[in-house]
Amino acid sequence: MDKILVHICCGVDAVWALRKLKEEYPNAQLEGYFYDPNIHPEEEYELRWIETKRVCNDLNIPCKKGEYDIENWFNAVKGYENEPERGDRCTICHDIRLEKSAKYAKEKGFNKFTTVLMMSPKKDFDVLKNVGENIAKKHGLEFLAVEFRKNGGMEKMNKLSKEKQLYHQNYCGCIYGLFQQRKGLEYIPELVSFSKEILPGSREEKLAIKKIRTFAEELGLSCYEEEFNFIDWKLISSVLKIGKEPVYHEVLPYSASIKGILRDRVKNIEEKEDKIILTFEKSTTQVWMVENSSNTKLEYPRFITNPVFIIKKIPVEIGQKFEFQLKTEIDHNAKSQILIIGNIQSENYLDLSVDENYHEIISRIKENLKSLKNSEILILIKGSPKFGDIGMMYFKNIMGVKS
Ligand code: SF4
Structure with missing residues (x-):
């Protein structure tokens, strides 16, 4: 019996290619090999791996995760950064991935190997065929150059990846390709993690949702990701000084940017419920003094407003000098999501958030497995809690989830 090792770079490219291979080689033993040391950053690599695993699980095809040996990859493409x-650089990148896959295939007793890179419209089929055949020859293997894209392959891939709600990346993978694609931008959003917590619309949020989804699907539970659009706000940089002393602070989400450096004096100090509000002589900027400044979650939708800095309660006087700098960014097309585990018609639901400990969420799913399977309960997992409550309000209204 033929043993075919399939090099896989991402779930989207694999979703139709693996079905096609199953069709063309019904008696062969297929196995996936995810080897992508070119991917940057590592969260993106993990996301592509999780989606590859989901696709393989769905088809009962075992899949091995290769090593993330990014240093070797960087060394191999040295001098070709600007290609x-x-x-x-891409030829070297294909060589590395196919060479390692062929080596693995030989070690594990496969007689044939192929790659789903041939699915991608951005890759040259003849170049890949050539590289694959040469490498296969070297290792005493046969390379399968399958024309996955032919006979409506692309349409089938797009349809399946939509149905399976697969993550669809918008860049090939490496940092150099990304630099070229995002030329002219002040910073590259894909390479920046804006905070330690999970932000709405971030890759970290998607990765956390996908990890939980994969776990639930492996238990035979049905899952669905409900996406919603929102206007995203990001803090790029901020400075707050009292006199000349920098002060630890937070910025209330959806605060507008300040042009240049703003120097202002305290005009009014007002005590209000849980905070003291400072207003200023020249500007509409405010400072809120609170007991615990690390708890600035958004509970209600907030539109872009005057800048609000949050600090701990300290003694302040009227007329005291403050200095502010604030740079923020708005994305009108951001998307966050809610993961629905179980049957939407269920009478009860549990409301969790990806910021809760992953193991905690996993044990809640396990504890409720029977009820989930019997449609007695539904688990809703919010993306980032910063926006998750708002997303949940939207979700409950739109989907009519019973509380
Ligand atoms: S652009 Fe894509 S194929 Fe080319 S080197 Fe980068 S990751 Fe590899």
Whole structure:
């Protein structure tokens, strides 16, 4: 019997290619090999791996996660950093991935190997065929150059990846390709993690949701991701000084940017429920003094407003000098999501958030497994809690979830 090792770079490219291979080689033993040391950053690599695993699980095809040996990859493409996509850097990148896959295939007793890279419209089929055949020859294997894209392959791939709600990346993978694609931007959003917690619309949020989804699906539970659009706000940089002393602070989400450096004096100090509000002589900027400044969650939708800095309660006087700098960014097309585990018609639901400990969420799913399978309960998992409560309000209204 033929043993075929399939090099896999991502779930989207694999979703139709693996079905096609199953169709063309019904008696062969197929196994996936996820090897992508070119992917940057590591969260993106993990996300592509999770989705590859989901696709393979769905088809009962075992899949091995290769090593993330990014240093070797960087060394191999040294000197080719500025090459365009489809240029010499890409040829080296294909060589590395196929060489390692062929080596693994030989060690594990496979007689054939192929790659789902041939699915991608951005890759040259003949170049990949050539590389694959040469490498296969070297290792005493046969390379399968399958024309996955032919006969409506692309349409089938798009349809399946939509149905399975697969993560669809918007760049090939490496940092150099990303630099070229995002040329002219002040910073590259894909390479920045804005905070330790999980932010709405971030890759970290998607990764956390996908990990939980994979776990639930492996237990035979049905899952669905409900996406919603929102206007995202990001803090790029901020400075707050009293006199000349920098002060630890937070910025209330959806505060507008301040042009240049703002120097202002305290005009009014007002005590209100849980906080003291400072207003200023020249500007509409405010400072809120609170007991615990690390608890600035958004509970209600908030539109872009005057800048609000949050600090701990300290002695302040009228007329005292403050200095502010604030740079923020708005994304009108951001998307966050809620993961629904179980049957939407269930009478009861549990409301969790990805910021809760992953193991905690896993044990809640396990504890409620029977009820989930019997449609007695539904688990809703919010993306980032910063926006999750708002997302949950939207979700309950739209989907009519009973409380
Ligand atoms: S653009 Fe894609 S194929 Fe080319 S080197 Fe980067 S990751 Fe590899």
